[in-house]
Amino acid sequence: MKLLVVKLVTLLSLVVAGDIVSYDGYKVYRLIVTTSAEIDLLSELRNDQRIDFWSRHRIPNVPVDAMVPPDAQTEFETLLKINAITYEVIINNFEETEIIGRSFERRNITLVTISSGGSNKPTIFADAGIHAREWIAPSMALYIINQLVENATNAHLYANVDWVLIPVANPDGYEFTHSNTRMWRKTRSTATICYGADPNRNFGYHWGESGSSTWQCDDIFAGRHAFSEVETQAIRNYLAIHSHHIKLYVAIHSHVNGTNYTVGNSAELLYTSAGCSDDYAKSVGIELSYTIELPGGGTSGFDLPPEDILSTVEETWEGFKAYHQYVENKFVNLTN
Numbered sequence: 001m002k003l004l005v006v007k008l009v010t011l012l013s014l015v016v017a018g019d020i021v022s023y024d025g026y027k028v029y030r031l032i033v034t035t036s037a038e039i040d041l042l043s044e045l046r047n048d049q050r051i052d053f054w055s056r057h058r059i060p061n062v063p064v065d066a067m068v069p070p071d072a073q074t075e076f077e078t079l080l081k082i083n084a085i086t087y088e089v090i091i092n093n094f095e096e097t098e099i100i101g102r103s104f105e106r107r108n109i110t111l112v113t114i115s116s117g118g119s120n121k122p123t124i125f126a127d128a129g130i131h132a133r134e135w136i137a138p139s140m141a142l143y144i145i146n147q148l149v150e151n152a153t154n155a156h157l158y159a160n161v162d163w164v165l166i167p168v169a170n171p172d173g174y175e176f177t178h179s180n181t182r183m184w185r186k187t188r189s190t191a192t193i194c195y196g197a198d199p200n201r202n203f204g205y206h207w208g209e210s211g212s213s214t215w216q217c218d219d220i221f222a223g224r225h226a227f228s229e230v231e232t233q234a235i236r237n238y239l240a241i242h243s244h245h246i247k248l249y250v251a252i253h254s255h256v257n258g259t260n261y262t263v264g265n266s267a268e269l270l271y272t273s274a275g276c277s278d279d280y281a282k283s284v285g286i287e288l289s290y291t292i293e294l295p296g297g298g299t300s301g302f303d304l305p306p307e308d309i310l311s312t313v314e315e316t317w318e319g320f321k322a323y324h325q326y327v328e329n330k331f332v333n334l335t336n
């Protein structure tokens with residue numbers, strides 16, 4: 001048995017591990033070790049840098065979770081079987097990252113799925129950064145991804161419910177707020193006089209009605225027609241395939257003042273706005289659909305000071321955990 005361990009470690013060591021930029025295809029295994037010999041075996045495996053053990057304990061019968069990259073999985077499973085170590089694959093593909101389209105200026109529109117495997121599970125979907133200047137929104141999406149992917153205590157949050165996030169739904173606008181005009185809101189598509197449309201007025205449900213503009217230079221210009229922008233087309237096309245299992249849609253925006261949240265119909269609490277992603281999501285059959293306005297800060301409200309980012313996303317993460325709890329209670333049949 002010892003020889004087999006050495007062989008696996010050697011094979012893995014031969015592969016030069018680069019910086020991990022994606023967990024695509026990574027599996028997470030839950031191992032139960034019972035004997036001191038099995039604990040010793042795991043100790044040797046811990047020397048391999050490519051196997052990410054999520055716990056360091058050496059306690060018999062307490063599960064140990066380990067994430068293993070695709071090219072090490074066959075050997076890893078063989079080793080476990082030969083040594084009769086009880087295991088199960090608790091996550092089939094730790095992260096699925098997908099390009100669902102390209103922006104007007106040909107930047108990737110990236111979608112991240114976090115799932116424990118299987119298909120058509122109840123899903124929470126979030127778009128963020130559709131308004132370019134609302135920088136806290138992509139931060140929120142990245143924080144959610146980080147909490148799910150890096151914090152093992154949150155594994156239950158994707159056991160029965162999938163998460164799908166678009167961290168930067170308007171990448172051209174987002175780039176433009178960094179390179180040129182901090183307060184830019186729209187896409188960067190070209191028109192006759194002014195650039196861009198408001199992508200959150202461009203969705204094809206009651207498009208062009210109240211709270212949007214027909215004048216191309218306005219910040220709330222609805223676009224030449226519904227889904228004129230490739231960025232909104234990308235979301236539309238994704239929802240056309242997946243809306244039947246998306247149970248909760250969240251559009252992440254900013255800003256409101258303070259952290260005392262008010263819940264209600266956005267047309268009554270804020271203002272009417274036709275052609276938004278939340279209404280469109282509802283129109284294609286997604287039962288629960290929300291827009292979150294995160295707290296503002298700085299001089300404009302959109303330039304939250306860096307020291308306030310973490311507390312803002314931490315607080316809002318608690319809300320996302322409540323979303324998850326509700327979706328799991330309502331849509332997951334845990335008795336199956």
Ligand SMILES: [Zn+2]
Pocket residue numbers: 131134200253254
């Ligand atoms: Zn917004």
